[in-house]
Amino acid sequence: MSGFKKNFLWGSAIAANQVEGAWDINGKGPSTADMFTSGSQKDPRIFTEKVENDKYYPSHDGVDFYHHYKEDIKLAAEEGLKAFRFSINWTRIFPTGMEGKPNEEGLKFYDKVLDELIKYKIEPIVTISHFEIPYGLVKELNGWASRRTIDYFVNYCESIFDRYQNKVKYWLTFNEINNSTTVAGPLISLGLLQGYRGTVFDYHCDMQTRLQALHHQLVASAKVVILAHNKYPQFKMGNMVAFIPYYPYTSDPKDVLEAEKQMNILDWYVSDVQVKGSYPYFAKKYWNDNNIKLNITPKDEEILKDGTVDFYSLSYYMSMCAGLQKDVDTSAGNFIDGMSNPYLKASDWGWQLDPDGLRYSLNQIYSRYQIPIMVVENGLGAIDKVTEDGKIHDTYRIDYLRSHIKAMREAVDDGVDLIGYTSWSFIDLVSASTGEMSKRYGLVYIDKQDNGKGTFNRLKKDSYFWYQNVIKSNGKNMY
Numbered sequence: 001m002s003g004f005k006k007n008f009l010w011g012s013a014i015a016a017n018q019v020e021g022a023w024d025i026n027g028k029g030p031s032t033a034d035m036f037t038s039g040s041q042k043d044p045r046i047f048t049e050k051v052e053n054d055k056y057y058p059s060h061d062g063v064d065f066y067h068h069y070k071e072d073i074k075l076a077a078e079e080g081l082k083a084f085r086f087s088i089n090w091t092r093i094f095p096t097g098m099e100g101k102p103n104e105e106g107l108k109f110y111d112k113v114l115d116e117l118i119k120y121k122i123e124p125i126v127t128i129s130h131f132e133i134p135y136g137l138v139k140e141l142n143g144w145a146s147r148r149t150i151d152y153f154v155n156y157c158e159s160i161f162d163r164y165q166n167k168v169k170y171w172l173t174f175n176e177i178n179n180s181t182t183v184a185g186p187l188i189s190l191g192l193l194q195g196y197r198g199t200v201f202d203y204h205c206d207m208q209t210r211l212q213a214l215h216h217q218l219v220a221s222a223k224v225v226i227l228a229h230n231k232y233p234q235f236k237m238g239n240m241v242a243f244i245p246y247y248p249y250t251s252d253p254k255d256v257l258e259a260e261k262q263m264n265i266l267d268w269y270v271s272d273v274q275v276k277g278s279y280p281y282f283a284k285k286y287w288n289d290n291n292i293k294l295n296i297t298p299k300d301e302e303i304l305k306d307g308t309v310d311f312y313s314l315s316y317y318m319s320m321c322a323g324l325q326k327d328v329d330t331s332a333g334n335f336i337d338g339m340s341n342p343y344l345k346a347s348d349w350g351w352q353l354d355p356d357g358l359r360y361s362l363n364q365i366y367s368r369y370q371i372p373i374m375v376v377e378n379g380l381g382a383i384d385k386v387t388e389d390g391k392i393h394d395t396y397r398i399d400y401l402r403s404h405i406k407a408m409r410e411a412v413d414d415g416v417d418l419i420g421y422t423s424w425s426f427i428d429l430v431s432a433s434t435g436e437m438s439k440r441y442g443l444v445y446i447d448k449q450d451n452g453k454g455t456f457n458r459l460k461k462d463s464y465f466w467y468q469n470v471i472k473s474n475g476k477n478m479y
């Protein structure tokens with residue numbers, strides 16, 4: 001047993017639109033995330049074209065990280081975190097996405113966040129775009145449907161690279177870029193929302209439009225990697241994929257082929273582009289079978305080839321089954337549904353709990369690419385209760401994290417080059433899919449409820465203290 005590397009990046013993560021609040025302060029413009037109302041498992045979030053007075057938009061106040069960042073980063077330091085993953089909100093820097101110059105107030109905010117992290121010797125891991133695109137770009141260009149968005153994005157990246165060149169080493173281009181192959185992608189990350197008002201479930205976007213927009217994002221990501229490598233060779237550039245392994249529902253070879261097909265399109269389609277520099281061999285058949293004709297120029301191909309990432313990062317929450325059977329139970333997942341696995345239990349939100357799936361995924365990824373890997377999201381969304389004396393006994397979350405960290409250790413012992421882990425999430429935050437606060441992921445509880453009410457006070461959960469020991473012992477002490 002070798003165990004985790006000596007300098008393993010033990011961390012935790014958050015995303016701007018789910019925590020910051022202060023949505024229209026100091027020059028910040030609206031992003032797509034600011035136009036999503038709150039919702040629940042039963043009542044889907046609604047995207048509105050304008051902010052409507054009778055609706056609650058949870059990103060507008062988030063958990064007020066904007067004003068609590070010092071307190072939160074102090075908690076991160078006491079926790080012993082070696083790394084902290086957060087995202088920069090594009091619209092703090094370029095309010096409509098199209099300005100000639102960046103917004104100084106926005107840049108200053110992230111300077112302060114970074115300085116605070118550096119003060120405590122915590123390594124920042126920055127996601128450049130986490131589920132928000134300037135609403136200005138949606139109105140003007142229908143988001144990533146347009147090639148012109150690539151240049152605006154590159155300009156945004158150059159501004160933050162120049163500004164934070166001495167403060168940030170690890171960058172992730174797009175959060176869960178592969179979710180654009182699923183029905184939720186066009187809403188949540190591609191911004192194909194021009195003129196749209198309605199719920200996630202009413203929204204229909206054909207695969208042709210989706211994959212063309214995703215292609216623009218992949219080119220943008222590669223361009224930014226090239227820019228970083230040329231200008232700031234000290235940077236380490238990563239992708240970020242919502243990795244979901246598919247198991248065959250039975251040992252029927254047809255189910256095996258079906259599971260492979262699902263993984264090809266969900267997991268490997270984007271990963272191969274970002275790591276190997278070109279679309280995988282099976283993409284052509286997929287495009288032909290689905291009557292998709294992408295506009296990929298020779299210049300695009302060159303960019304994709306040159307802009308490959310230095311490390312692979314993923315979120316991991318659950319696994320799925322695939323097969324040809326009908327009338328099989330389905331289970332919910334991270335923006336997708338799939339066949340349930342009779343061997344697994346699920347969370348209160350129906351996500352199947354499968355730590356072995358993480359070991360399997362890490363081995364699959366490493367055998368395909370052989371580059372360093374970081375798990376940058378993994379955690380349990382659950383309802384937490386505060387006891388009368390202000391404690392949160394979240395043993396269920398500890399069990400979840402323990403089993404997944406053990407699975408990572410097994411993968412390391414298998415030989416996988418794992419360099420870091422940032423649990424999801426450090427503080428409680430607004431759920432991306434449902435807009436709820438009650439689906440809590442944090443190691444730190446925040447007193448804010450689904451309707452936006454609360455004191456915003458921070459409380460350490462039992463999982464906070466448990467993870468502190470894991471970090472202190474470099475993953476040896478998990479009890």
Ligand code: BG6
Nearest residue numbers: 015175176334381431432433434
């Ligand atoms: C990932 C996202 O999809 O999963 C996060 O990167 C999100 O932003 C997390 O919060 C958990 O999903 P949800 O929908 O429960 O918040």
